[in-house]
Amino acid sequence: MFKIIVRSRLERYVKKYFKHHHPKLIVVVGSVGKTVTKHTIAAALRSAGYSVRIAEGNYNADMSVPLVLLGVDFPENGVHSIKAWLDVFAKMRAAIKNDQEPDFIVQELGTDHPGEIPHFGEYLRPDLAVVTAITPEHMEYFGNMDAVANEELSVADYSKEVVVNMDDIAPSYMQDSFITYSLNTKADYTFEVTEKMPLKGYSGHFKARGSSPIEVKVPVSGEPQLKAMLAAAAVLARFDASEKQISDSFTKFKAVPGRMQILDGKNDTTLIDDTYNSSPAATASALRSLYDTEAPQRIAVLGSMNELGETSQEEHEKLGKLCDPKKLDLVVTVGEEAKKYLAPATKEQGCKVKSFLNPKLAGEYVEEKAIKSAVILYKGSQNGVFAEEALKCMLKDSSDAKKLVRQSKLWMNKKQELLKKSK
Numbered sequence: 208m209f210k211i212i213v214r215s216r217l218e219r220y221v222k223k224y225f226k227h228h229h230p231k232l233i234v235v236v237g238s239v240g241k242t243v244t245k246h247t248i249a250a251a252l253r254s255a256g257y258s259v260r261i262a263e264g265n266y267n268a269d270m271s272v273p274l275v276l277l278g279v280d281f282p283e284n285g286v287h288s289i290k291a292w293l294d295v296f297a298k299m300r301a302a303i304k305n306d307q308e309p310d311f312i313v314q315e316l317g318t319d320h321p322g323e324i325p326h327f328g329e330y331l332r333p334d335l336a337v338v339t340a341i342t343p344e345h346m347e348y349f350g351n352m353d354a355v356a357n358e359e360l361s362v363a364d365y366s367k368e369v370v371v372n373m374d375d376i377a378p379s380y381m382q383d384s385f386i387t388y389s390l391n392t393k394a395d396y397t398f399e400v401t402e403k404m405p406l407k408g409y410s411g412h413f414k415a416r417g418s419s420p421i422e423v424k425v426p427v428s429g430e431p432q433l434k435a436m437l438a439a440a441a442v443l444a445r446f447d448a449s450e451k452q453i454s455d456s457f458t459k460f461k462a463v464p465g466r467m468q469i470l471d472g473k474n475d476t477t478l479i480d481d482t483y484n485s486s487p488a489a490t491a492s493a494l495r496s497l498y499d500t501e502a503p504q505r506i507a508v509l510g511s512m513n514e515l516g517e518t519s520q521e522e523h524e525k526l527g528k529l530c531d532p533k534k535l536d537l538v539v540t541v542g543e544e545a546k547k548y549l550a551p552a553t554k555e556q557g558c559k560v561k562s563f564l565n566p567k568l569a570g571e572y573v574e575e576k577a578i579k580s581a582v583i584l585y586k587g588s589q590n591g592v593f594a595e596e597a598l599k600c601m602l603k604d605s606s607d608a609k610k611l612v613r614q615s616k617l618w619m620n621k622k623q624e625l626l627k628k629s630k
Contacts, residue, residue: 210270213292217273218330220299224277225332228308230260232276232331233442234316236324236362237339237372238355239486241267241315243466244339244435249313251439251456255448257310267317269326276312277302316362319514320348324358328365335445336366337438340375342488347516356380370396370441372434375488388441390434396441398433405499406469406477406582409433413453415444423457428467428479429496431489436460465595465612467493471603476577477502478602479584482595483612485512487522491529493586498534502582505535506573509549510566510587510594511542520548527552537561537576541569542592566593567626570600577601589613593622 225232235245242265249261262275271281279298282291318324341356349355360380363369371381373389381387387394395416402410406428412420427433436457443453462468465483472478477500481493490512497505507530515522523544530538530553538560540550546562553560563569566587577583583601587594595611602608613622 209287214269214273216296217270217299220296220303221273221276221330224299224303227303230309231311231335231446232333233311233313233335233337234327234331234333234362234366235313235337235339236316236318236359237337237375238342238344238359239375239484239489240339240372240431240435241265241317242483243432243463244337244438245313245315246463247432247435247460248337248439248442249311250459250461251436251443252311252313254456254459255443255452260309260312262314265315265317267315268319269323272314272316272327273330274299275314318358319345321354321358325361325364328361331365333362333366335368335370335442336362337442338362338369338371338376339434339438340372340488341377341380342375342486343515343518343522344486345514345516346518347514350516352377368445370438370445372438374434386441386445388434388437390430390437396437396444398437398440400433403499405496405501406479413437413440413457415441421450421454423454425457426460428462428469429481430492432460432462432467464610467496468610470598470607470610472577472581472583472601473574473603474577475580476601476603477580477582478598479582480595480598480611481584481586482510482593482598483589485510485586485588485592487512487515487526490526490586493584494529497582497584498531500582502580504537504578504581506537506539506577506581506583507535508539508541508569508573508583508585508587508594508597509545510540510592511544511546511549513544513588513590513592515544519544523548524552527554528556530556530558532557532559536581537573539563539569539573539597541566541587541594541597545587545592565626566596567600569594570597573597574600591625593625596622596626 388396400411408426414420468480470478540562585598
């Protein structure tokens with residue numbers, strides 16, 4: 208009851224805010240890729256000269272979204288405190304009275320259970336919604352892909368325009384009203400790759416339907432980042448950005464922590480930091496990027512993919528079958544599900560595999576086995592995995608740990624509980 212009362216009040220403040228202020232609201236939904244797409248859109252808008260409000264973390268749930276929209280911090284250490292929420296309410300009232308407002312607010316909307324994306328429509332009217340993907344997520348609650356699609360695509364019921372990624376959404380879920388972007392098929396906005404430079408970027412042509420192609424270079428490390436950049440370019444185009452503004456947004460791209468970020472490792476190794484989270488589609492893409500690199504040794508540190516429900520065994524085994532012994536010298540798994548399902552399937556492919564429950568022990572093992580100039584991919588879900596702690600062992604400069612995800616005191620305390628239990 209307490210949560211319902213607080214949430215209702217938060218939503219009323221949001222309605223009041225948008226009644227008095229009129230920034231353009233862009234929301235991002237989808238099974239995977241929301242956070243990197245949100246950050247990429249915000250960076251592209253800023254490069255075009257707009258002011259943007261965005262949350263640094265992935266605050267995308269019912270209690271956090273209203274706060275982010277008004278630029279108010281979430282009371283992480285006082286969610287059950289009446290005083291903490293009274294302070295929040297006061298800050299929200301002040302935000303409503305404040306004459307300053309950004310040109311754009313870019314906000315991701317998340318879901319764990321059916322009905323959560325539709326609920327946002329009770330108090331939000333986005334100017335544009337971006338749908339990144341319809342792939343398996345929280346299957347213990349959704350059960351099947353039709354339910355996932357109905358949930359994510361419900362954002363179309365209350366958004367003025369909807370821009371969707373054709374590459375990661377089945378054709379059966381597409382609607383005529385959708386604006387589309389794609390790397391592989393005909394769409395309203397496309398990017399044709401002309402040159403692929405592993406771990407360094409792509410050269411290619413961005414093209415809006417009915418317009419001439421724009422030749423650009425994009426310093427991204429994999430297809431998920433390229434798709435996020437394409438989504439950002441499509442957003443700029445929808446808001447009448449110039450050709451130069453769109454071109455500049457591509458060339459100024461910077462990696463988001465934990466999402467195909469390239470870091471220097473010990474002994475001239477290259478570390479691919481994709482530790483923010485994990486899903487079947489994203490992990491498959493990360494492996495393809497690893498396979499494309501030239502290196503004397505390739506190592507994949509693959510953590511469990513959480514929240515797959517009854518499909519967990521099937522999806523982990525599918526991933527194991529993607530592990531190619533001709534392109535991988537070593538696979539290290541982290542977590543229960545990865546040990547139980549991914550590791551055996553990977554061994555069947557002929558790969559050398561070692562499993563751990565403790566990410567730090569996994570990292571120490573990789574440090575022992577890695578040779579000079581190796582390329583090492585780190586990928587896994589957060590809770591119960593924390594692959595970024597495995598990556599730390601291989602950093603050339605220990606101060607680069609600040610570039611990793613989940614390094615706050617709150618997160619580090621949570622990780623310590625896992626590390627103690629899994630030794």
